[in-house]
Amino acid sequence: MDIFIAIILVVSAWLYILLAGADLGAGILERFKGKTLKREQEALITDAMGPVWEANHIWIILGVVIMFVGFPKAFRDLVVFYHIPLTAMLIGIVGRGTAFTFRHYDAVKGKSQRWYSVLFSLSSIWTTLWLGILAGSITMGNIPRHGNHFVEVYIDPWFNPFSFLIGIFLCSLLAYISATYLVAEATTSEGKELFKKRAVIANIVSILLGILVFVYGYFSDIQLIREFLLHPYSMLAFAFSSSLLIFQWYAIKKKQYQYLKYLGGGQITLILLGWLIVQYPYVFRWKGGGGLMLLDTIAPEAVQLQLTIALVVGLIVILPPYLYLMHIFKIRK
Amino acid sequence: MDDLFAARSQMAISLIFHIVFACIGMVMPWFMASSYYQYLKKQDQQYLDLTKMWMKGVAIFFAVGAVSGTLISFELGLLWPEFMEKAGPIFGMPFSYEGAAFFLEAIALGIFLYGFGRVSPKIHLFSAVMVGVSGVISGIFVVSANAWMNAPAGFDYNPLTNEYTNIDPIAAMFNSAWFTQSLHMTLAAFSATSVAVLGVHALLILRNIRVDFNQKAFKIVLPFFIVSALLQPLSGDLSAKDIAKRQPEKLAAMEAHFHTEKAAPLIIGGIPNEKEERVDFAIKLPGLLSFLAFGDFNAEVKGLSDFPKDERPPVLITHIAFQIMVGVGTFLALLAMASLFYLVRKKSLFTSKLLKVFVWATPLGFIAVEAGWIVTEVGRQPWIIYKVMKTADAVTPMPGIVYSLWFFSLMYILLAVVVAWLFYRQVKVYQRS
Numbered sequence: 001m002d003i004f005i006a007i008i009l010v011v012s013a014w015l016y017i018l019l020a021g022a023d024l025g026a027g028i029l030e031r032f033k034g035k036t037l038k039r040e041q042e043a044l045i046t047d048a049m050g051p052v053w054e055a056n057h058i059w060i061i062l063g064v065v066i067m068f069v070g071f072p073k074a075f076r077d078l079v080v081f082y083h084i085p086l087t088a089m090l091i092g093i094v095g096r097g098t099a100f101t102f103r104h105y106d107a108v109k110g111k112s113q114r115w116y117s118v119l120f121s122l123s124s125i126w127t128t129l130w131l132g133i134l135a136g137s138i139t140m141g142n143i144p145r146h147g148n149h150f151v152e153v154y155i156d157p158w159f160n161p162f163s164f165l166i167g168i169f170l171c172s173l174l175a176y177i178s179a180t181y182l183v184a185e186a187t188t189s190e191g192k193e194l195f196k197k198r199a200v201i202a203n204i205v206s207i208l209l210g211i212l213v214f215v216y217g218y219f220s221d222i223q224l225i226r227e228f229l230l231h232p233y234s235m236l237a238f239a240f241s242s243s244l245l246i247f248q249w250y251a252i253k254k255k256q257y258q259y260l261k262y263l264g265g266g267q268i269t270l271i272l273l274g275w276l277i278v279q280y281p282y283v284f285r286w287k288g289g290g291g292l293m294l295l296d297t298i299a300p301e302a303v304q305l306q307l308t309i310a311l312v313v314g315l316i317v318i319l320p321p322y323l324y325l326m327h328i329f330k331i332r333k
Numbered sequence: 334m335d336d337l338f339a340a341r342s343q344m345a346i347s348l349i350f351h352i353v354f355a356c357i358g359m360v361m362p363w364f365m366a367s368s369y370y371q372y373l374k375k376q377d378q379q380y381l382d383l384t385k386m387w388m389k390g391v392a393i394f395f396a397v398g399a400v401s402g403t404l405i406s407f408e409l410g411l412l413w414p415e416f417m418e419k420a421g422p423i424f425g426m427p428f429s430y431e432g433a434a435f436f437l438e439a440i441a442l443g444i445f446l447y448g449f450g451r452v453s454p455k456i457h458l459f460s461a462v463m464v465g466v467s468g469v470i471s472g473i474f475v476v477s478a479n480a481w482m483n484a485p486a487g488f489d490y491n492p493l494t495n496e497y498t499n500i501d502p503i504a505a506m507f508n509s510a511w512f513t514q515s516l517h518m519t520l521a522a523f524s525a526t527s528v529a530v531l532g533v534h535a536l537l538i539l540r541n542i543r544v545d546f547n548q549k550a551f552k553i554v555l556p557f558f559i560v561s562a563l564l565q566p567l568s569g570d571l572s573a574k575d576i577a578k579r580q581p582e583k584l585a586a587m588e589a590h591f592h593t594e595k596a597a598p599l600i601i602g603g604i605p606n607e608k609e610e611r612v613d614f615a616i617k618l619p620g621l622l623s624f625l626a627f628g629d630f631n632a633e634v635k636g637l638s639d640f641p642k643d644e645r646p647p648v649l650i651t652h653i654a655f656q657i658m659v660g661v662g663t664f665l666a667l668l669a670m671a672s673l674f675y676l677v678r679k680k681s682l683f684t685s686k687l688l689k690v691f692v693w694a695t696p697l698g699f700i701a702v703e704a705g706w707i708v709t710e711v712g713r714q715p716w717i718i719y720k721v722m723k724t725a726d727a728v729t730p731m732p733g734i735v736y737s738l739w740f741f742s743l744m745y746i747l748l749a750v751v752v753a754w755l756f757y758r759q760v761k762v763y764q765r766s
Contacts, residue, residue: 051443054399058436064406065432068417069425076418079410083731090407091744094400098748101396105389106755107762154731299422299500306426306502314433321440328444328451 001308002070002298008311009066014272016059018177018265023053024131025178027096027124028171029198030117040191042117046104048185051329053100055322057093069307073297074283081143081284085134085158092127096120128174129167133158136166139224139275141285162213162222169209173268176202180248180264184257196252199260203248223285227278234274241270337725339734340412343741345710347405350745352706353699354398359468360526360557361391362442366461367553373454379546383553386763390756391464392446397752399439401745412734416717416727419497423488424481426502427474434471438464472522473515480510483709484579485718509579513572514709520568521705523561524665525698527554532695533760535688542764548683555672555682562669565662570625577626580719581635583712586646587655588622589615590636597622597634602656605648610638612652646714654707661701668694 026045033041067075079086096119103116137158147153179199186192217225228234244267251260282291298304334342365387372380406428410417441463448457481487487505488497531554537547576584584590589605589612590597599622603615620630627634637645668690675682682688717724728734 051447054396054439055436055443057399057403058432058439061403061406061432061435064410065425065428068410068421069429070422072418072421075410075421076414079407079417080414080729080731083411083729086407086411087737090404091740093403094744094748097396097400098751101393102751102755105393105759107389107759150732302500303422303425303502307429310426310429310433314429314436317433318436318440321437321444325440325443329447 001301001304002295005066005070005298005304005307005311006294008315009063009070010276012059012063012066014269016056016063017174017272018268019056020053020059021128021174021268022178022181023049023056024096024124024128025174025176026182027100027121028128028175029178029182029195029202031121031125032175032198034194037190037194040188041194044182044186044191046100048182049100050104052325053097055325057097066307066311069303070299071283071294071297072299074292074294077143077292078283081153081157082134082137084154085130085137089127089130089134092123092130095123096127099123125171128171129164132167132170133163135170136163138284139166139279140222141224141282141291142287143284144287145290147287162217162220165209165213165216169206169213172202172206172209176206177261177264177268180257180260184261192255192257196255196257200252203245207245224275224278228274231278234277237270237274237277241267241274244270334735334738336732336734337728339738340728341724343734343738344408344412346738346742346745347401347408348706348710349703350749351398351401351405352702354394354401355472356522356526356699356702357394357529358391358398358438359465359472360522361387361394361530362461362465362468363557364527364530364550364554365391365445366458366465368550369458369461371549371553373458379549383546383550386759387550388446389759391442393752393755393759395438395442397748399435401748402435412729413717413727414729416722419722420482420718423485423497423500423502423505424478426506427478427481431471431474431478434467434474438467438471441467469519472519476515476518477506477508477511479709480514481505481508482717483514483583483713483719484508484510485721490721510575513568513575517565517568517572517705520561520565521698521702523557524565524669525702527558527561528665528668528691528698529695530554531558531691532693535691536695537760537764538683539688539692544683551683555676559669559673559676562662562665563673566666569659569662573625574627577634580713582637582640582645583651583708584626585635585637585640586648586651586712587708588634589648589652590622590634591638592636593633593639594636595623595633596620596631597626597636599625600652603652605652607648644715646712651708651712654704654711657704658701658708661697661704665694665698665701 026049030042030045064075067078099116099119103113103120106112106116137160140157140160140162142157142160144152176199179195179202183192183195183199186195214225214229218229228238244263248260248263248267251257251263281293281295283294283297285291299307365384368380368387369384371377372384441460444452444460445457445464448460452460485505486508487501487503489499490497531551534547534550534554538544538551573584576587589600589603591605591610591612596619598617598619600612601616601618603612605612623632623634624630626632637648668687671687671690672682675685675687713719715723715725717727
């Protein structure tokens with residue numbers, strides 16, 4: 001049962017990155033929309049995100065609820081030690097959600113539209129950056145076990161080049177994923193061409209940044225990166241993930257855009273899987289060795305049982321309408 | 334300002350902000366669905382316009398409610414990690430089901446907002462109804478989580494070891510306060526939202542703007558208001574009797590009732606003086622508090638002086654907030670009665686003076702909602718889990734929360750201003766068309 005709960009936790013994090021991640025990426029792409037077809041790009045993004053972004057967003061709430069019900073001690077430590085980056089990310093979530101909605105529903109389409117757009121794209125970048133910083137600092141896991149100096153406990157773990165590097169890397173990755181969704185959804189050939197270009201650029205940038213992450217991580221002794229490079233399964237996932245790149249380039253070349261998002265999504269999934277293999281069983285690692293093990297913090301059995309029931313009931317209730325939503329707005333189109 | 338006070342203030346501001354959007358997000362979909370149903374039945378274009386106008390309101394308020402709600406789900410942990418570590422597994426069930434209901438609401442809303450011409454009218458109407466249904470369900474669940482903090486159940490607590498054992502999440506979910514609190518909040522959401530919507534349409538009717546259209550809107554919302562505002566005092570009575578038994582010091586603070594006595598008077602208005610344990614300038618109705626709390630004019634009602642000083646809730650805030658809530662609730666019930674009178678007599682409300690009263694009543698329901706939450710939350714202090722954990726022991730060890738407080742306050746004020754401005758523009762545009 002504890003394994004089941006942990007799996008649903010990982011799945012909801014994965015779906016958040018993949019689905020809400022694409023919505024975040026759309027905001028990032030808007031910042032780089034260039035000079036041509038500005039309106040068309042905005043309209044396409046609004047149309048693509050509008051019906052689904054709120055539902056996509058809820059995967060993160062599911063994750064939070066599973067954390068505090070199922071793994072209360074892990075939740076407690078995460079929110080205490082990562083208070084600042086979490087708060088920063090949340091502010092971004094508020095900014096982009098409201099700006100996106102206001103842009104679409106403001107009754108007067110005047111000058112204010114520009115402000116909404118600026119806020120939407122900047123806060124999308126901001127949110128993704130902090131999500132990445134969180135992921136980076138958890139990867140580094142530099143939490144002092146008995147620290148009592150403010151900077152050492154609450155700042156140092158995330159305020160470092162590696163965490164920011166992961167943040168920027170995540171921005172490029174999600175921008176890429178988003179471009180692969182949008183290139184398939186664009187209705188005009190100019191639109192397709194435009195998002196193809198975005199996809200290619202974001203792809204190249206993310207590959208370069210990905211290499212930089214590994215090189216920097218290796219040479220600055222980030223334990224998890226070293227383990228990643230030495231672990232046969234995570235390297236296997238990495239190899240598969242890289243080989244998917246070739247298929248993606250082929251799909252771009254042959255203009256088979258409908259496959260592109262699945263290949264891109266597969267690639268992100270494999271990267272996450274490789275990371276998970278070395279991160280498991282830790283939530284994060286303490287400075288100087290050891291770590292907080294997720295399953296050690298599991299709630300008592302009676303809670304596990306009820307949580308499992310709630311998750312199963314919830315998924316049975318939610319998945320059919322969720323798939324229906326995706327069907328009408330994403331597939332049938 | 335110390336970190337505890339800053340954390341409490343930040344939580345208060347977040348909830349004060351969120352509750353308005355949560356109420357609107359759970360009630361307005363019912364109006365939207367009703368109007369859409371009328372349109373499908375009568376094929377009258379005005380009902381479609383009305384549906385779309387309300388729909389935009391729902392979309393804006395729902396989105397702001399969703400993101401501010403996300404913030405709160407994190408803030409519970411960010412500000413009160415020691416509380417969430419212990420309480421999370423116990424009262425997590427209603428949150429899990431609330432999450433599911435909220436998910437459903439977001440899906441249904443996505444289908445409704447973008448479904449014009451893409452799904453069949455039947456499915457479209459169904460999705461609108463589902464937004465309302467799942468909104469109300471998620472509200473009930475989240476309030477039952479709060480009720481657990483007032484009426485902790487489903488665990489054994491050992492104060493010596495600070496351990497929580499024998500956890501039973503279902504018993505925690507169906508704690509003894511869940512029903513009265515959820516009922517009271519659901520009715521409050523309906524009556525506050527409907528009176529606000531009625532007020533806006535009443536104003537437009539009085540200004541002679543799209544009269545026919547606004548009258549249709551008024552007629553759709555009025556029954557929701559009459560039913561909820563008339564039921565609310567009954568639900569309030571249930572809640573008060575419940576609190577009298579379960580949290581006597583909260584009742585005493587609400588009533589500014591300092592000394593235990595038989596045939597206790599109901600205190601209306603007045604300024605509680607906590608130091609000298611008396612109330613100045615109040616109207617006292619003898620025996621009425623005993624009757625309202627226990628159904629017996631001679632019953633003994635415990636006063637605050639029976640409780641140790643460090644376990645008493647702040648009296649001034651709780652008492653004033655309670656007065657505001659009850660005052661507004663009574664007024665709205667009278668307004669509902671008067672409206673019902675017009676309906677039964679088949680007189681037109683639209684030519685009466687009552688319409689003006691509705692305009693003035695626009696914000697009242699939400700003021701009562703805020704006051705009610707202040708009563709619940711401040712009245713539970715100094716406890717975060719009643720008689721189990723003190724709020725002071727729940728706060729995050731991270732220092733400097735005061736900076737976070739300033740930042741969040743600024744953000745919420747800004748958001749409130751923008752939403753108000755958007756709302757104004759929305760109404761203005763619809764006046765013209």
